[in-house]
Amino acid sequence: MDRRTMLRLGGIALATSVAGCSGSSPDTGGETDEPTDTATPEPTDTATPTPGSSGDAPPGADVLGGPDDLQSGASIRAATLDSDQGAGQFVFTPAVVWVEAGTTLTWSIEGAAHSVTAYHRDNDRPHRVPEDAPAFDSGVLEAGNSFEHTFDTPGVHDYYCTPHESLGMVGLVVVEEATGPGAAPVEGVSGTAGSNLSTLLGKLPSGDGGDGDGGSSAYGWEQATFDSYWYSLYNMSTNIAMSANGVLFPHNEQQQQAFEERFPKMLEAADQERPPVKNPNLNMAPFTEGDPYFTREPVLAGEDGRPDASTLKWDGSESSGVVSPSSLAWTHLKGVTWAKNFQNHQDLLPGALAALFRSEVLSTLAQIGTVATLVRGGPEGNGALTKNPEENLLLVSGFRPGDGTVVDDTPRPHHHAAMLWFLSDLTSLAHGGWFGYENPEPLIPPEKVQKLTDGMGKTVMNAFSPADVASRSTRDLGTMLGAIGWYGTHAGDDQLASEAAEYANALTGEVxxxxxxxxxxxxxxxxxxxxxxxxxxxxxxxxxxDGVDHAAAADVLGYMRESLWDEEAGTFATGEGDSTYRITARDAGDITGGLNAADAVLGTNGVKEQFATFFDRTFNRGRLQRAERPPSRDEGAEFTLPLPPAAGGEFGQAAVYNGAVEYDTAAEEWSVADRRFYTEEALYLANQDIWIGSWGGQFYQGRGVPGTNDTPK
Structure with a gap:
């Protein structure tokens, strides 16, 4: 089994395709738009790929004809695949068809109800057909029907299936030439549909809407935020669920028995017969750094293709074996975010995903991590990371669970900021009733979570004066401001919220x-x-x-976006006049967070385009994201790993972030400067990735603003 196959099998546990169905559109009728009640026709000879077309591509990514091979007729299947063996479960195949002007195409509806609907302003969708072309819309047709439309206007006509657009069911008809709005970089089409459209545009000749390799000419905000959504998922799932990436906290027989009793009850509460991953280990702490290479291939559980988490390991000799407050906090903050994601949209997600069960697992992991590090789990019955548990929640900076020793007892502001941010979010989860899951009861009651959160808030404000934070690094001022802002909206009473505002204003004064x-x-x-x-x-x-001002933010972010932006490189300079830019995972997280804030709060023009370019050049082409696309088709796989379209390259054993990349302005080349995996930096970036993203599907309709709500708006 090669590395690509291993990643693809790992995707069985990681894949969380976001599904949604919108309502049907009215049937517009017309002489050239003819839905019929006839039986689904067999594909005709004209639908058979001809020499020069990509007939060996999987359904949903296949091309019929070309600029020098225009078709005079064709039948296109609106198909429901038995398994995910193509570009998706619901596909148009061929996905791209080149035709002569005046050609009538026929779509046969198979396996489920589908529509054939133009991206046209008259259909209340982004206009992605030639300006003079009429709208076409079959309405939602049941399997066994067909639909015809005649294409008279030269240019690219983009279309989609109304019920399955969010699953990426899109197609292109190219009439004589790849021109017009349909050939332009994708804007206004979010999620999988936008990503798949960009992929299909990449199959057009260079310069006509795509550069043939998923490059930035067809790479926009929708593609970048969709890719960031998946990168966030991989860095969370690979780190926690799949690879058992971490170090065991000491546990006794009583704890082991509690786990054995809890796990089947979690399955029962989620109405799930078995977990999507066999043998997940819930007693893990994320290490601070290591080398993300798998040491063995995953063993699959029977014929269902479930990976056995106990057989997919990192190279333990390369692990630091040390847990820090930041590595734990950013990891479980990411888990809490995804738990809310799964729970809030479980009715829209595929049943095989086991969304409620995953929510329970992730929220349980967060509780276990909190108990072990702040309540009990240390060598003397204290929290493993607490320094003086009887007096405050001051934290040590490094603990090795393997031998129960503290390796760094110096409290640092950025570690406390990370823990405060995590606990504040955990508070909102706890007060929400742990999704109604109390099996047999939460590991930490909501009032205890609130007490821990308030205790951490008071510890931060008492232990680290704003001047002290600034003296270590003004960058830490930013992290602390974000944490205290998030805490201020979750404080246990008005007095603590007022103290948080006062502290935030003092931090702002240092800025x-x-x-x-x-x-x-x-x-x-x-x-x-x-x-x-x-x-x-x-x-x-x-x-x-309330009471905190952000007057300086526009100037601060303006300097970043204008003075430090290298338009030619498509990324941010590390400083004015620098010839080499070194960007770590944490650096990328801070830059992403700044761009997110500029867009979501300030409404600054041009941020979306700048982020898309930065993400494409730094994450995809610069290889900050360490990922490799598997083959798009595997006849034996139930699912394929949905790596983003632009992912690829030599760093493909694990879908996680490299430590750092560099850009040489003289050579105009990217290189990977540090291949190690730093949990606290990578998972911090993974949080920023999901916050800036479109949250994985168009049904999210935007994103929530930290400190305002937990629900995207």
Whole structure:
């Protein structure tokens, strides 16, 4: 079994395709639009791929004809595949058809109800057909029917299936030439549909809507946020669920028995016969760093293709074996975010995904991590990361569960900020009733979670003066501002919320004291763009607390977006005049957070386009994301790993972030500078990835703003 196959099998557990069905559109009728009640016709000879077409591509990614091979007729299947062996379960095949003007095409409806609907303003969708072309819409047709439409207007006509657009069921008809709105980079079509349209555009000749390799000419906001959604999922799932990536906390027979009793009850509560992953280990702590290479191939459980998590391991000799507050906090904050994601949309997600069960697993992991590190789990019965548990919640910076030793007892502001951010989000989950799951009862009652959160908030405000935070790094001011802003909206009473606002204003004062006239923040990290992003997002999220101002944020983010943006490289310079840009996973997280805040809170023009370019160049082409696309078709696979279209390259054994990449401005080349995996940095970035994204499907209709709500709006 090669590395690609291993990743594809791992995708059985990781894949969380977001599904949604919209209502049907009215039948527009017309002489050239003819739905019929006839039986589904067999594909004709004209639908058989001809020499020069990509007839060996999987359904949903196949092309019929070409610029020099225009068809005079064809039959297209609107198909429901028995298994995910193509570009998706619901596909148009051929997905791209080149025809002569005046050609009538026939769609046969198979396996489920589908529609054939143009991306046309008259259909209340983005206009992606030639300007003079009429709208076409079959309405939703049951299996066994067919639909015809005659194409007279030259150019690219993009279309979709109304019930399955969110699952990426789209197609292209190219009439004589690849021109017009349908050949332009995709804007306004989100999620899988937008991503798949871009992939199909990449099959057009270079310069006509795509560059043939998924490049940036057809890569926009929808593609970048959709890819960031998946990258976030991989870095969370690979780290926690699949690879048992972590180190065991010491546990006794009583804890083991509690786990054995809890797990089947979780399945029962979720109405699930068995977990999608066999033998997941819920007693893990994420290590601070390691080398993400699998040491063995996954063993599948029987014929259902479920991976056995106990057989998919990292190279333990390369693991630090050390847990930090940040590695744990960012990992479980990501888990809580995904738990809410699964729970809030479980009715829209495929049943095989076991969304409610996954919510329970992730929320349980978060509770276990909290109990072990803050309540009990240390060598003396204290929380493993607590320094003086009888006095406060001051945290050590490094603990090795393997031998129960503290390896770094110096409290640091950024670790406490990460833990405060996580606990604040855990509080909202607990007060929401753990999704109604109390089996037999929560590991931590909501009132205990609130007490821990308030305790961490008070510890932060008492232990780290704003001047002390600034003296270590102004970048940490940004992280602390974001954390205190999130806490201020979840504080246990009005007095604590008021104290959080006062502390946030004092932090803001330190920012202003280190602010140059051009908006540059002094005293930060080596990557100036990351410092600007951290401060900018921190100011804006903190302003969600009553009485906190974000007046400096526009100048701070303006300096990042204007003075540090390298248009030719498509990424941010580490400083004005630098010839080599080194970007770590944390740097990318801070920059992403700054762009998210500029767009979501300030409404700054041009942010979406800038983020799309930055993401494509730095994550995809620069290889900050360490991923490899498997073959798009595997006859024996129930599911294929849905890696984003632009993922690929040599760093493909694990879908996680590299430690750092570099861009050489003289050579105009990217290189991977650090291949190690740093949990606290990677999972921080994974959180930013989901916050900026379109949350994985068009039914989300945008995203929530930290400090305001938990539900995208």
């Amino acid at each position: 202003e004291a280190n602010l140059a006239g051009n908006g540059m923040v002094e005293g930060g990290t080596e990557n100036q763009a990351a410092t600007q992003g951290a401060i900018g997002q921190g100011l804006l999220w903190a302003s969600k607390v």
